[in-house]
Amino acid sequence: MTSRLSPWLTLAVMFLALPVLAADAQRTGTWGASVKEQQLYLSLHPKDRPDSQHGFSAPLSDFQGLSTADGSSAPFKLVREAGTFDFEGRFNDGQGVGTWRFSPDASFPKKLADLGIPKPDADEQFLLACVNAGLQRVQGLAAVGQKVTTVDELVHVGIFNVTPEYVRAMAAEGYPKLTIQQLVSSRIHNVTPERIQGFAALGFKGLPMDTLMSMSIHGVTPDFIREMRGLGFPDLSADNLISMRIHGVTPAFVKEMRGLGYTNATADDFVSMRIHGIDSIFVRSMSKQRK
Template sequence: MKTAILILLAIAICFTVYAATDSRNGVWTAELNTDGTTLQMTVFRGRDQSERGRHNWNHTMGFELSLASLTGLSIADIKSTAANVNFTMTRPAGTMSFEGRFANGNGAGNFKFAPSEPFVHEMATLGYTDFKDDDLIVFATTDFAPQTVRDLRALGYQPTQKEIEEVAIFRINAPAIKEFNRLGFTNLTLRELVNLRVGNVDAAYVNGMRELGYTDISARKLANLAILGVTPTYVRELRAAGLGNLTPQETENLRVGNITREKIDAYKRLGFTLTAKELSDFGIHGVTPQNIQELRAMGYTNLTPHQLIEMRIFGVTPEFIRKMESSGYKAVPVDKLIKIKMSGADELVTGRR
C-alpha cells in the first residue's frame, strides 16, 4: 500500500506546476477508510494570496469525506488497480473539481475550486466580507453554511469574522451546543465550545469521565483534559497501577509527563513507589527507568526521588558525571554535583573553556 501511495504522490507532484498557478487550485491525496464509505482526503492548496506571488505548499487540510457526497466517483474506481478519475464535491461555499488517479484504495491528483457567489453574497448580508479563496476552501471542505451563523445568533452567539473559520473547522453548530447544554454545560463561550470540539469531547466522553467520579469539572478543565489525551481509559489505567482518587489536575499532570502504567510498574521494580506528584515530576523532567538504571550502574544506587528530579533540572547527567570522572573527580556525592552545576563551576572543574 505504501508503494501505491508513493506512486500516486509522485503523479500528484507532476501536477503542481499546473495546480499552483493560483490559490483556487491545488493537489489532493485520498485514502479509502476501513468503513468503505468514506475517504480521508488531504488537499494542498496553491499560492498563498498573502505571499505576493510566492508559492507556499504548507497550506494543507485533512478532512473526511462521504462517498455519497461526491459526484462522479464510484467505489469500483477507488478499489481498481488503476483508474483515471474526475469527480466533484458541491458545497454551499463552492464546488471542488478533482481529477487524478486511484489505485487500490489510494488516490492523488489536482483540484480546482470555484467559489459560490450566492454564498459570498449571503455571508455579506450577515456582515462577513472580504473572504480569501483559502477561507472559502475551508468553508467548502467543512460543509459550512450561512444558516449556521443564523442558528448561532438565535442562541445568543455573535461570532466575529476571525471566529467564523474556527466555527466552520470545529463544526460549532446548534446541535452541538444543545448537546452540551443537555450534559449540563450551559452558557458556554465560543472559545470554550471550540476547545471542547478540539478535544473531541462528546456525550460518551463526558459520561465516561463522570462514571469515574469526575462529576464537577468545568468545561475549560474538561477540554484541557481531553486535548491532552486524558480519557476514561487512561484514568482506569492509572487506577489499575494503584493511583486512585486523583484530582483532575493530578491526572492532567500525569498525562503531561507521559506517565503510563508500564512506567509506574517499571519504577516500582526499581524500588520506587511514587506519589502522583512525584510521578508527574519524573515524567516532566525526564527521570526515566533507563536513566535511573544508568546512574545505578555508575555507583549512584541510593538516590531519592527528590535527588533524581534535581539532577535532571540542573543537568547532572551520566555524561556530566563521566566528564567529572575523566577530570579526576570520582564518586562525587550527588548533592555536591548538583551544587557544582548550580554554581556554574562545572566548566572549570571539567576543563571546558
Template sequence: MHRSLSICLALILATLSIATTGFAAEGGTLRFELSGASRDRLQLSLSRIVSANRTSGSSFEVRELAGFDRAALQGRDGTPVGFTLVREAGRLDCSGRTANRRATGSCRFTGDPAFAAYLVASGIRQPTEGEWIDLTMVGAKRSLVDALKRGRYTMPTPNTLVGMSALGVSPDYIAAMAAAGYRPRKTEDFLPLKALDVSPAYLGSLKRVGYDRVPVEEVIQLRALGITADFIADYQRHGFRDLSVSRLVQLKALGIRPQELVRQTSGRRVSLVTEQDAPVIMSALLP
C-alpha cells in the same frame, strides 16, 4: 502547564491548523488531484499555484463528486474526467485526465453570494476567496451558524468556521454539550474539544467521580493525556479523593500509579514538575 502536555497540545493545534488553513494568497491557478481513498470514497486535493503553493484536501463520498466515474481511475492513462462539487458555500467545476490511477486537472470555483451574504448578516466577516473555497471543501452549513446564534455564542471568523466544520462540530454536538451542562465560554473552544473527542458522555463520567463543571482548559488537559474516570477512581480507592486536575495531569504524564503515592509515606521521595517547572516532592500530592 507540564512540558509534555504543552508538546501534546501544540501538536494537536498544529495538526488543526494544517487541516483548516487553505489558500492564504489570492489569484493563481486552481489545480486538483483526485485519487481513491477507499472503495466508496475519493481523496480530493486542491492547490493554488502562486509564489508559495498552498494545498487543501478532503475525503468525499463518490456520489458527492457529481459526474465522476470512479472506474476511470482504473482505466487507461489520458482518459478525460470531469466532476462538480456543490455545497452551500459554493461549487467547484473541475476537468482533467487520468494518469497512474489518479486524475489531475484544473477547477473553476464559484462562490454562492447568498451564503456569503448570510455570513455577513450573521456577524461573520466576508470570507476571502481562499476561505470561501475552504468553506466549500469542508461543507460549512448555515445550520451550524444558526446553532451558534441560538446558543448566543460569539460569531466565529471564517477560518474558525472552516475548522469547526472540518472537525464535525454540528448543531447536535453543541446542543448535547449544553444539555450536559457544559457551555464553553468561547466559540473557539469547540475546536480542541471536538478534536479531542470530548463528549457529553466523557463529561458525565468525570462528574460521577466528583469532577463536575471542570473548566474547558482543564478538560482539554485531561482528555489530551487520556485521563479517564477509571484512572481517577483508582486514586480515589487508595484514599486520594481531592487531587486537582493539575496533579492528575502530572501523575499521568509521569506514569505514577496510586500505589506509589501510598508508599511515599515510608519516606521515598519522587520529583514532579509544577506548572512553573519547579521540583515538587511527592508529599505535595497528598490530600
C-alpha cells in the same frame, strides 16, 4: 511528553500554515485522494504553488458523479454553499489523482453579509468551501445560541467541526454557555460528550471546562484514571492526575519503581521522583555505587 495531533488539529495546521495565495491561483490545480470508510480524503495543490496543499475530507455521498472503481475516469463534482469543485482524473486501488477547478458562488458573500458576517474575500471563500462552512452552519449555530460574527470564526467552526449537534450535546452534559472560542478549543483538544460521561462515571462530575481541557491536553483519560486506581490510587484529584501526566508518571513507571522497592510511595512521591530525575536507571546506578 509527546502527543498525537487530533485529525481536526492536523487539518488546521495544514490550512493555517499555508501562505496566502492570489485568488486566481486558487481556482485550479492538481489533486490526490484516498478512499477510507466511505470518506474521500482530498489533497488539493494550487497550480502556482504545487508544494502547498489544502486537505479535507467529505463523505462519498456528497460528491456528484463520483466513481472510485479501478480505472474510473468519470468527472465528478463537490457542491458547497461557497462554490463548486469540479474534478477530473482517475482512480485505481482506492487512490485517485487528477486536476480540479473551483468556481465560487457569486451570491455567497452577500448572503453571508446579510447574516451579519463581513463579506469574505476570494481566498476566504475558497477556504470556506473546503471546510464546508456556510450559511447553514451560521444559521444552525444561531438556533442553538451561538452567534458567528467573523469569517475567521466561521472558518474555525468549519475546520474543527463545531456543529449545532455538538453544541447541544455539550449543553446536555452541563456546559450550556460555552463561547464559540471555547467550543473550538474543546474540539481541538477532543473534549467530547462521551469523554465527559466517562469522567462522570468515575466521580468527576461538573468539572470546569478549563480543567476538562487540561485533562485532555495532557492525556488524562478515563482509562488512565482506572489504571491508577487499580494501582492503589483511588482518591486522586483532577489536578493530581494532570500533574502525574505532565511529569510522566505512568502506570508502567509506578510498577517499575515499586519493583525496585518503592512500595509505599505516594502519588506525590512519584511525581517528585520524576521532577528530580529519579528513575530505574538512576536507582540501579546508585545501588551499584554502594556495593
